[in-house]
Amino acid sequence: MSASPVRAVAPAWLEVPDDANDLAGAVWPASAERGADDVLHIAGVSALALQERFGTPLYVIDEDEVRVRARRMRDAFRGAARRHGGDARVYYAGKAFLSTEVARWVTDEGLNLDVASPGELAVALAAGIEPARLGYHGNNKSTAALAHAVELGIGTIIVDSLDEIERLARVTAGRDAAQNVLVRVNTGIHAETHDFLATAHEDQKFGFSPDGARDAVRRIRETAGLRLAGLHCHIGSQIFGSAGFAASAERLVALHAELSAGGALDVLNLGGGFGIAYTRVQEPAVIEELADAIVDAVAAACERHGVPLPLLAFEPGRAIVGPAGVTLYEVGTVKPVALDGGAVRTYVSVDGGMSDNARPALYGADYSARLASRAGRGEPALVRVVGSHCESGDIVVEAEYLPGDVAPGDVLAVPATGAYCFSLASNYNYAPRPAVVAVREGQARIIVRGETVDDLLSRDVGAAPEKGDQ
Structure with missing residues (x-):
């Protein structure tokens, strides 16, 4: 039997999920779950509450996940040596x-x-x-x-x-x-x-x-x-x-x-x-x-x-902080693109991209994604999550299955972004770097302030006001 048009463009390792809303345990912080409202919660904090309070893109770090992984690493190597x-x-x-x-x-x-x-x-x-x-x-x-x-x-x-x-x-x-x-x-x-x-x-x-x-x-x-x-x-x-x-x-x-x-x-x-x-x-x-x-x-x-x-x-480093991080984005456009052979790939554009996660562009790194603001109801659809930058290589998630009703305004979560995303972040296209928010026991707090366009302009000598205007 020949491969279906969708499977023909999906990587061989990517299986069609039974439920495009599920959270694969090894990829997400241990505290990640869908609440009774079907919204993603991390350490007891709702993704919608995080978006409303801090905006997107947003780096979210589960403090207890970092601490537990640090302790396990310490105890594992000390115990083995002893x-x-x-x-x-x-x-x-x-x-x-x-x-x-x-x-x-x-x-x-x-x-x-x-x-x-x-x-x-x-x-x-x-x-x-x-x-x-x-x-x-x-x-x-x-x-x-x-x-x-x-x-x-x-x-x-x-x-x-x-x-x-x-x-x-x-x-x-x-x-x-x-x-x-x-x-x-x-x-x-x-x-x-x-x-x-x-x-x-x-x-x-x-x-x-x-x-x-x-x-x-x-x-x-x-x-x-x-x-x-x-x-x-x-x-x-x-x-x-x-x-x-x-x-x-x-x-x-x-x-x-x-x-x-x-x-x-x-x-x-x-x-x-x-x-x-x-x-x-x-x-x-x-x-x-x-x-x-x-x-x-x-x-x-x-x-x-x-x-x-x-x-x-x-x-x-990565093994301690990587799984503790989740990046939240807002979906801006959803664009189905017809490919040769009758296949369709849906491009889901978000309000971040290679400026907050350079790893896919640098290394061809693979990531996962899930709707965070709700549970989708459509059949799983093959998507490519892309950013807002002026580069065709501005890819956040090369290939993933999301519910077919993914739409503008949805909040999307990309897990395992605790390592190297913040560290490699840039201001490409004059994009301000996102804030970092720590979550723990139902509470959220900023640990690194997000940049603004005014912050970026403040470094541009030609944009500074004349002394007489100050």
């Missing part, structure tokens, strides 16, 4: 989503925090996070940025090049206390992910090859102001399963054992990159099982190489 007589430390990767409130949530739950720029460092400090609890990443840290970090007493700097080591040598010269550093190593393990998300292969901007790492360690050890705390590796992002981590750990432990002959190395940082579900067909690993598998592999490698298990460190 089974082998060791310990583990978990850093929240701030690049996924960072605000002062989120920084406080994760550190309240026992996590440390990674930053990767002077701006992210400023947010962490504004949140009151102790500098000793921070790790500082980045492939091109300036001398000024390094000097500021050292002066603050930053916990660890992850060094990425010989140039950076020389800058640090100058910055730390004559200081009483040595600065802790980790050397970032490319283990050559190719994560099964988008090329732009795979970060441990050789031909990319981050880190050192094993031979380069040996040179870096030699230079650090002869620099009085630096203390080599250990090695670091990050194989990529949105990774399901433990095989890549285990293979990377084997190579990293071998190098750790070799370099330990020249002096103790306290820390082995395996990075992050644990995947989440963006669609109902994706099945991320249970974090406790993933932690056990990774730590078991590291412990076995340490035993083979005759070294004790070091303090292990991990850097999850």
